[in-house]
Amino acid sequence: xxxxxxxxxxxxxxxxxxxxxxxxxxxxxxxxxxxxxxxxxxxxxxxxxxxxxxxxxxxxxxxxxxxxxxxxxxxxxxxxxxxxxxxxxxxxxxxxxxxxxxxxxxxxxxx
Amino acid sequence: xxxxxxxxxxxxxxxxxxxxxxxxxxxxxxxxxxxxxxxxxxxxxxxxxxxxxxxxxxxxxxxxxxxxxxxxxxxxxxxxxxxxxxxxxxxxxxxxxxxxxxxxxxxxxxxxxx
Numbered sequence: 525x526x527x528x529x530x531x532x533x534x535x536x537x538x539x540x541x542x543x544x545x546x547x548x549x550x551x552x553x554x555x556x557x558x559x560x561x562x563x564x565x566x567x568x569x570x571x572x573x574x575x576x577x578x579x580x581x582x583x584x585x586x587x588x589x590x591x592x593x594x595x596x597x598x599x600x601x602x603x604x605x606x607x608x609x610x611x612x613x614x615x616x617x618x619x620x621x622x623x624x625x626x627x628x629x630x631x632x633x634x635x
Numbered sequence: 636x637x638x639x640x641x642x643x644x645x646x647x648x649x650x651x652x653x654x655x656x657x658x659x660x661x662x663x664x665x666x667x668x669x670x671x672x673x674x675x676x677x678x679x680x681x682x683x684x685x686x687x688x689x690x691x692x693x694x695x696x697x698x699x700x701x702x703x704x705x706x707x708x709x710x711x712x713x714x715x716x717x718x719x720x721x722x723x724x725x726x727x728x729x730x731x732x733x734x735x736x737x738x739x740x741x742x743x744x745x746x747x748x749x
Binding site for chain 2: 614
């Protein structure tokens with residue numbers, strides 16, 4: 525079982541819609557959760573970090589964490605074509621140094 | 636500098652040759668990671684440096700891979716006797732450490748082994 529799993533997509537949404545990206549993780553001891561955006565040919569950039577159960581909002585982005593169900597999601601409201609990218613979910617355990625990354629979900633926002 | 640820098644940006648080499656990849660982290664960041672990203676794949680952890688502590692090498696795929704970090708700053712990832720399966724983008728990330736675990740990634744080095 526992979527540490528972090530994501531649906532690879534591709535996920536297509538029309539401009540202005542809500543894009544929903546999901547991620548599950550295997551280690552219940554995980555403490556830190558991250559969403560990165562990666563444009564083609566570029567390096568990942570951090571969008572959101574979340575540490576506690578519930579929702580965390582930042583502009584058009586909302587991260588949701590449910591530790592009991594071991595999933596974390598990212599909602600993008602009012603999706604824009606510039607949001608088209610691959611979104612990587614990353615998890616850090618409460619022990620050790622590693623961050624575990626999913627393989628990413630490709631999102632396309634159609635104008 | 637303002638961000639993490641890596642060099643070279645692209646490297647093409649022949650199978651069997653050695654390569655060195657360089658990472659300059661953000662000034663003051665005590666922690667540094669190396670990752671490998673193959674086409675269409677997630678990030679594969681390679682090695683982690685934290686201050687003066689012994690590095691966590693648990694992600695290095697073989698003994699052909701090694702890394703060092705001099706003076707707690709610049710890091711070099713060395714791949715000896717390169718193989719075609721080593722072709723990937725090698726990413727470096729640094730973070731402040733302590734209670735802060737936000738990683739900042741460099742632009743990466745795209746390695747192609749012919």
